[in-house]
Amino acid sequence: xxxxxxxxxxxxxxxxxxxxxxxxxxxxxxxxxxxxxxxxxxxxxxxxxxxxxxxxxxxxxxxxxxxxxxxxxxxxxxxxxxxxxxxxxxxxxxxxxxxxxxxxxxxxxxxxxxxxxxxxxxxxxxxxxxxxxxxxxxxxxxxxxxxxxxxxxxxxxxxxxxxxxxxxxxxxxxxxxxxxxxxxxxxxxxxxxxxxxxxxxxxxxxxxxxxxxxxxxxxxxxxxxxxxxxxxxxxxxxxxxxxxxxxxxxxxxxxxxxxxxxxxxxxxxxxxxxxxxxxxxxxxxxxxxxxxxxxxxxxxxxxx
Amino acid sequence: xxxxxxxxxxxxxxxxxxxxxxxxxxxxxxxxxxxxxxxxxxxxxxxxxxxxxxxxxxxxxxxxxxxxxxxxxxxxxxxxxxxxxxxxxxxxxxxxxxxxxxxxxxxxxxxxxxxxxxxxxxxxxxxxxxxxxxxxxxxxxxxxxxxxxxxxxxxxxxxxxxxxxxxxxxxxxxxxxxxxxxxxxxxxxxxxxxxxxxxxxxxxxxxxxxxxxxxxxxxxxxxxxxxxxxxxxxxxxxxxxxxxxxxxxxxxxxxxxxxxxxxxxxxxxxxxxxxxxxxxxxxxxxxxxxxxx
Numbered sequence: 348x349x350x351x352x353x354x355x356x357x358x359x360x361x362x363x364x365x366x367x368x369x370x371x372x373x374x375x376x377x378x379x380x381x382x383x384x385x386x387x388x389x390x391x392x393x394x395x396x397x398x399x400x401x402x403x404x405x406x407x408x409x410x411x412x413x414x415x416x417x418x419x420x421x422x423x424x425x426x427x428x429x430x431x432x433x434x435x436x437x438x439x440x441x442x443x444x445x446x447x448x449x450x451x452x453x454x455x456x457x458x459x460x461x462x463x464x465x466x467x468x469x470x471x472x473x474x475x476x477x478x479x480x481x482x483x484x485x486x487x488x489x490x491x492x493x494x495x496x497x498x499x500x501x502x503x504x505x506x507x508x509x510x511x512x513x514x515x516x517x518x519x520x521x522x523x524x525x526x527x528x529x530x531x532x533x534x535x536x537x538x539x540x541x542x543x544x545x546x547x548x549x550x551x552x553x554x555x556x557x558x559x560x561x562x563x564x565x566x567x568x569x570x571x572x573x574x575x576x577x578x579x580x581x582x583x584x585x586x587x588x589x590x591x592x593x594x595x596x597x598x599x600x601x602x603x604x605x606x607x608x609x610x611x612x613x614x615x616x617x618x619x620x621x622x623x624x625x626x627x628x629x630x631x632x633x634x635x636x637x638x639x640x641x642x643x644x645x646x647x648x649x650x651x
Numbered sequence: 652x653x654x655x656x657x658x659x660x661x662x663x664x665x666x667x668x669x670x671x672x673x674x675x676x677x678x679x680x681x682x683x684x685x686x687x688x689x690x691x692x693x694x695x696x697x698x699x700x701x702x703x704x705x706x707x708x709x710x711x712x713x714x715x716x717x718x719x720x721x722x723x724x725x726x727x728x729x730x731x732x733x734x735x736x737x738x739x740x741x742x743x744x745x746x747x748x749x750x751x752x753x754x755x756x757x758x759x760x761x762x763x764x765x766x767x768x769x770x771x772x773x774x775x776x777x778x779x780x781x782x783x784x785x786x787x788x789x790x791x792x793x794x795x796x797x798x799x800x801x802x803x804x805x806x807x808x809x810x811x812x813x814x815x816x817x818x819x820x821x822x823x824x825x826x827x828x829x830x831x832x833x834x835x836x837x838x839x840x841x842x843x844x845x846x847x848x849x850x851x852x853x854x855x856x857x858x859x860x861x862x863x864x865x866x867x868x869x870x871x872x873x874x875x876x877x878x879x880x881x882x883x884x885x886x887x888x889x890x891x892x893x894x895x896x897x898x899x900x901x902x903x904x905x906x907x908x909x910x911x912x913x914x915x916x917x918x919x920x921x922x923x924x925x926x927x928x929x930x931x932x933x934x935x936x937x938x939x940x941x942x943x944x
Contacts, residue, residue: 359770362847366764367776369757373817377795378783384801385794397797442686448679458930459687462694464937465922467876469894470915471693473901477908478696483711487696490713521693526937533938582789585878592902607789607879614793615883623793630790 385624393621407625417626420609421633427605428580430516435576439524440565443531444557457532461525468585471518476503476590480514488513503590511590511603518586523579527572534568535561577641581634584608606630697919700912701725708908727910728917734903735888736914739896743875743918746812746892751871754816755863762825763851767837777826784819789879796883806887815874821866824939828862829855865936868929875922893918 392401480502584607614623703717804810
């Protein structure tokens with residue numbers, strides 16, 4: 348990547364400018380300007396307005412950290428992450444190994460597992476809330492439970508034990524597992540068959556081959572998938588909003604409100620753009636810290 | 652930055668490797684078959700409920716099939732004046748049909764320039780794009796609302812579309828794609844007297860079809876399914892997308908449940924169809940974008 352000094356080719360500069368201009372201007376307006384403006388707004392009393400002018404220092408941040416609803420939202424997302432990340436990771440890896448091991452009709456199975464990825468969270472939430480986990484005796488989960496003699500469970504309103512997590516986690520799992528399976532499949536198919544042949548000569552068992560050949564070879568894919576699942580978990584909004592509803596300005600009855608739903612309520616519901624902006628920055632900070640920490644533990648980017 | 656280096660697209664399906672024989676085939680297929688049933692159940696439920704009558708769908712007894720088939724739900728779906736489903740579907744279509752090609756085009760243009768046109772300041776522009784990738788996408792909805800709101804974009808179609816046309820992710824993927832692009836094609840074009848833009852438009856673009864198809868398909872899906880941003884910016888029913896209309900329908904006080912499921916079916920139908928037709932490109936796109944982040 349060493350570059351020599353050379354004469355500026357103005358035709359090249361012109362072409363470069365024309366080709367990059369839309370993206371440079373677009374990102375400038377909708378990211379850089381937006382974030383800078385919002386950052387300033389977070390130090391303003393911006394209730395019902397998005398214009399600057401009433402400086403209040405760190406009051407919005409203080410309000411946020413003092414609001415138990417905000418702290419609860421952080422707890423909600425932490426719990427959700429703890430459930431969703433390992434489950435999604437293991438399930439998608441297992442699915443990829445299974446599909447990869449299938450010879451006949453592999454394309455069919457891959458398609459079936461992938462197709463939920465075309466469904467939106469809104470539609471999935473609808474099916475989960477109104478049919479699978481609606482709590483009626485004729486709800487699918489209760490019908491299946493009934494086969495084993497279980498009583499109907501009010502899935503989405505029962506908080507002790509918090510069985511609503513079953514609905515939340517299975518929904519996302521159904522939607523996403525096929526997408527991550529594709530990544531693992533690509534990784535699996537990039538592993539050289541000669542490694543397994545060598546393993547066979549040494550008499551490895553199936554499990555040993557998986558543990559000592561497959562897993563290490565999938566290391567980069569695994570780190571990428573883990574990161575993607577984690578980022579996606581932090582951005583949870585659609586399914587919580589649609590499963591549990593969100594009353595505007597504090598009339599919510601939702602048992603679970605992750606941070607983005609909280610932010611939506613304060614920015615769009617209460618029209619308090621100052622608190623909404625402050626929340627966006629607190630969340631950004633948390634996400635950056637967690638990403639860095641994960642990098643430290645999982646070794647993100649360490650491979651080279 | 653190393654993680655942003657592209658891997659080759661997934662290899663075509665390769666015959667199963669060695670060591671897979673001694674399992675016996677049956678358990679694998681039984682397991683996969685059971686999983687197929689599990690994965691397809693929500694689709695079956697959608698179709699079943701969309702064709703049931705209202706009493707049937709809320710009956711405490713389980714039934715496998717609607718009896719009789721109640722096609723009137725599809726009529727009800729579009730007849731409810733409080734939820735303008737037809738208009739919302741049209742909005743979604745317009746938004747996705749503009750976002751996907753234009754967004755992909757912008758990504759291809761910038762990606763090509765960043766990969767192949769060596770000018771002073773190129774690194775700076777690349778970093779400028781890359782930085783926006785590191786900002787968590789959805790926490791920016793408040794800042795973006797603030798700016799789009801100030802520009803008068805609330806309740807407008809362009810307000811929903813505009814911020815999504817500029818994707819750092821797409822730019823980076825295209826850049827990686829063009830870094831591997833054979834240089835001979837461009838040299839030949841230049842010998843024939845084409846300028847930089849001519850080479851891009853006449854030679855590079857026509858040879859980027861598969862990448863454009865795969866990212867275009869992904870952008871279409873993302874746009875069609877997006878919920879948070881259209882919810883934030885389109886508060887008036889006239890600017891609702893299909894997802895917003897469904898969600899409003901879902902959280903409304905009185906619900907015509909079978910019509911709601913009919914709405915779900917209508918909303919996912921175009922994407923499922925597209926998935927089945929363009930699967931090759933979509934899988935490529937997922938694999939490409941996933942390995943990059």
